[in-house]
Amino acid sequence: MAHVVLKDLVKTYGNFKAVNEVSLTVNDGEFVALVGPSGCGKTTTLNLVAGLTSITSGDIVIGDRVVNDLDPKDRDIAMVFQNYALYPQKSVYMNLAFPLQMRKLPRHEIDRKVKEAARVLDMTQLLERRPRELSGGQQQRVALGRALVRDPAVFLMDEPLSNLDAKLRVQMRSEIKRFHQDLKATIIYVTHDQLEAVTMADRMAVMNGGYLQQYDSPARVFANPVNMFVASFVGSPAMSLIPLEASTANGDTVLTSAEGWSLGLSQRNARKVKGATTRKVVLGARHSTIRLHKSAVPGAIPAKAYTVEPTGDVTFVQAFLSGAIVNISVSPNIAVIPDEQIWLEFDQERMHLFDGETEMALEAD
Amino acid sequence: MSTIAETAPRNQARRRVRIDGWRWGGRAFLVFMLLYTALPMIWMLLTSIKSGFAAMQFPPQWWPDQPTLASYQKLLDPQNSVGQDFLRFFWNSLFVSTATTILSVVVAVPAAYAFSRFTFPGRNFLFFAVLLRNMFPAVIFLVPLFILMRAIGLVNTHGSLILTYLTFGLPLAIWLLKGFYDNIPVQLEQAARIDGATRFQAFILIVMPLSAPGIIATAIYSFIGAWNEYIYAYTFLSKNEQLTLPVGIQRFFSENTTDFPGLMAASFMMSVPVVVLFLVLQRYFVRALTEGAVKH
Numbered sequence: 001m002a003h004v005v006l007k008d009l010v011k012t013y014g015n016f017k018a019v020n021e022v023s024l025t026v027n028d029g030e031f032v033a034l035v036g037p038s039g040c041g042k043t044t045t046l047n048l049v050a051g052l053t054s055i056t057s058g059d060i061v062i063g064d065r066v067v068n069d070l071d072p073k074d075r076d077i078a079m080v081f082q083n084y085a086l087y088p089q090k091s092v093y094m095n096l097a098f099p100l101q102m103r104k105l106p107r108h109e110i111d112r113k114v115k116e117a118a119r120v121l122d123m124t125q126l127l128e129r130r131p132r133e134l135s136g137g138q139q140q141r142v143a144l145g146r147a148l149v150r151d152p153a154v155f156l157m158d159e160p161l162s163n164l165d166a167k168l169r170v171q172m173r174s175e176i177k178r179f180h181q182d183l184k185a186t187i188i189y190v191t192h193d194q195l196e197a198v199t200m201a202d203r204m205a206v207m208n209g210g211y212l213q214q215y216d217s218p219a220r221v222f223a224n225p226v227n228m229f230v231a232s233f234v235g236s237p238a239m240s241l242i243p244l245e246a247s248t249a250n251g252d253t254v255l256t257s258a259e260g261w262s263l264g265l266s267q268r269n270a271r272k273v274k275g276a277t278t279r280k281v282v283l284g285a286r287h288s289t290i291r292l293h294k295s296a297v298p299g300a301i302p303a304k305a306y307t308v309e310p311t312g313d314v315t316f317v318q319a320f321l322s323g324a325i326v327n328i329s330v331s332p333n334i335a336v337i338p339d340e341q342i343w344l345e346f347d348q349e350r351m352h353l354f355d356g357e358t359e360m361a362l363e364a365d
Numbered sequence: 366m367s368t369i370a371e372t373a374p375r376n377q378a379r380r381r382v383r384i385d386g387w388r389w390g391g392r393a394f395l396v397f398m399l400l401y402t403a404l405p406m407i408w409m410l411l412t413s414i415k416s417g418f419a420a421m422q423f424p425p426q427w428w429p430d431q432p433t434l435a436s437y438q439k440l441l442d443p444q445n446s447v448g449q450d451f452l453r454f455f456w457n458s459l460f461v462s463t464a465t466t467i468l469s470v471v472v473a474v475p476a477a478y479a480f481s482r483f484t485f486p487g488r489n490f491l492f493f494a495v496l497l498r499n500m501f502p503a504v505i506f507l508v509p510l511f512i513l514m515r516a517i518g519l520v521n522t523h524g525s526l527i528l529t530y531l532t533f534g535l536p537l538a539i540w541l542l543k544g545f546y547d548n549i550p551v552q553l554e555q556a557a558r559i560d561g562a563t564r565f566q567a568f569i570l571i572v573m574p575l576s577a578p579g580i581i582a583t584a585i586y587s588f589i590g591a592w593n594e595y596i597y598a599y600t601f602l603s604k605n606e607q608l609t610l611p612v613g614i615q616r617f618f619s620e621n622t623t624d625f626p627g628l629m630a631a632s633f634m635m636s637v638p639v640v641v642l643f644l645v646l647q648r649y650f651v652r653a654l655t656e657g658a659v660k661h
Contacts, residue, residue: 050555050559051558051559052555052558052559071558071563072555072558072559073558073559073560073561073562073563075559077559078559078560079555079556079559081552081555081556082552083550083552085550085552085553085555085556087553087556087557087571088553088575089574089575098557098560099560099561102557102560102561102562102566103561146556146560150560
């Protein structure tokens with residue numbers, strides 16, 4: 001196993017910058033998820049690490065070697081593809097054996113390693129089958145087996161779960177996580193599904209438009225998103241982002257809405273707003289940090305319920321505030337009906353404030 | 366599952382009743398097409414085993430009274446002058462067609478792969494330029510190509526035919542094979558390269574076996590095209606010992622009489638390689654033409 005360092009990585013296609021000065025370090029044995037919407041450059045970044053795409057500038061270090069100009073085969077990596085990329089003409093056994101044959105291992109050694117990998121992944125009885133005779137989950141497991149049979153320095157995974165049905169995806173998610181825990185493997189995992197990143201990764205790198213937005217543990221990304229993009233991308237349902245205007249009334253800083261209501265701020269939040277260079281402030285709140293009241297409460301904002309979505313454990317209520325959709329989760333035993341008048345109370349400790357122009361999170365000092 | 370299994374046959378039965386008319390119409394059409402294609406061939410075969418006299422009788426002998434393989438014996442007898450000619454023509458055709466096939470596969474495989482996998486300046490332009498040749502009727506190029514061949518001294522050589530057949534066969538071979546390579550996920554090669562193969566090894570070990578049906582299909586296509594071609598062979602070659610079969614068979618029409626059984630026997634033997642090729646490899650041919658129609 002080895003660590004991986006990306007330093008000022010750039011990839012351009014003509015005038016289009018697919019990857020823009022991305023720098024990050026993946027520690028030895030760490031599980032890092034590259035996450036972002038489609039076209040954000042995450043897969044390109046992975047292909048750069050794999051050597052399938054040539055870099056425009058920057059450096060990639062795997063272990064202690066700069067691998068910029070090395071062929072994929074010389075980088076000591078293994079990759080799991082979204083469509084598994086199993087060799088259709090080869091049996092499962094030969095699929096697993098291929099990386100070892102390419103490295104010219106003696107035949108008995110290959111046989112031993114293939115059987116060991118098959119045992120670990122519980123597919124000894126499938127070795128003689130062809131990939132097309134396997135179910136999606138089994139194919140996925142063979143792809144994983146082909147990656148681990150060689151004991152590479154780094155595992156690269158490109159959306160390995162997105163071709164599976166929902167139930168199998170959850171099951172394979174825990175299998176891959178377990179696989180990481182058992183092997184202490186260095187894994188770079190690309191996904192567009194923030195839930196996969198949050199649940200599996202030690203650290204997640206959120207990307208957008210070719211730029212690395214934030215690189216931190218899922219808990220910290222969730223708690224302290226650096227900008228509005230990360231705030232809305234991580235977490236489901238998405239964080240509500242309400243555009244407001246900062247003003248001072250009687251020495252207190254308040255946020256006022258074009259709809260006429262205003263929201264008082266705690267001292268800490270007021271300091272954040274005062275530090276901003278613009279009066280446009282966006283209030284961010286996750287569904288669980290907003291309290292819903294059925295009658296007027298001091299400090300609560302009046303709104304109308306728009307839709308009500310019961311999910312069983314929790315009921316999601318949507319409302320409009322200042323033109324933005326606000327998600328609120330309530331206990332299922334609170335009955336809310338659409339178009340009902342409700343009052344929303346924001347948790348000052350857990351609310352997020354963003355600069356309305358730069359979209360960056362406002363800091364207290 | 367069980368409900369689907371139970372209701373399915375009933376639905377099918379109801380549908381069968383409704384489209385019966387179409388079904389029988391379709392069958393009748395197929396029978397007609399079968400007769401239309403098979404009868405001439407059957408007649409060819411029957412005539413080839415008649416005697417010269419029986420072939421000329423009217424009303425015709427539907428089934429030869431005295432079937433004989435004399436025509437075949439004559440054609441395959443190296444001592445006989447007819448046999449010498451036929452065997453030489455056969456050999457010439459085989460040589461020209463095989464050389465065309467090998468060359469077109471050797472050129473088309475890397476060309477199609479490059480068109481499918483690499484982006485390079487002028488890629489689209491080149492790809493359509495390749496097809497440009499096939500947008501015109503073949504005869505248009507007959508005289509210009511003849512002049513060209515004369516200029517480079519290739520008239521009356523098999524090389525002139527091989528070169529010409531390549532200009533027909535290659536564009537289609539490249540087009541067909543490119544479709545094949547487009548359908549092979551690029552991730553397979555990427556996986557192979559990560560697994561330790563060079564780009565060339567990935568092509569040879571992973572892509573080539575997968576594209577074998579396409580290569581076989583394009584090879585058949587080139588072979589049949591070259592085997593059957595008449596106009597160019599007729600124009601470029603005038604020496605008797607170089608003729609290919611389609612032109613050479615003409616020799617059976619002599620000034621005084623036409624040896625119909627001999628002609629038919631020669632025609633039959635000329636069809637044999639094509640039919641055998643097709644029967645043995647049709648599986649691949651059909652796959653090539655329908656490749657990519659559905660997700661596997």
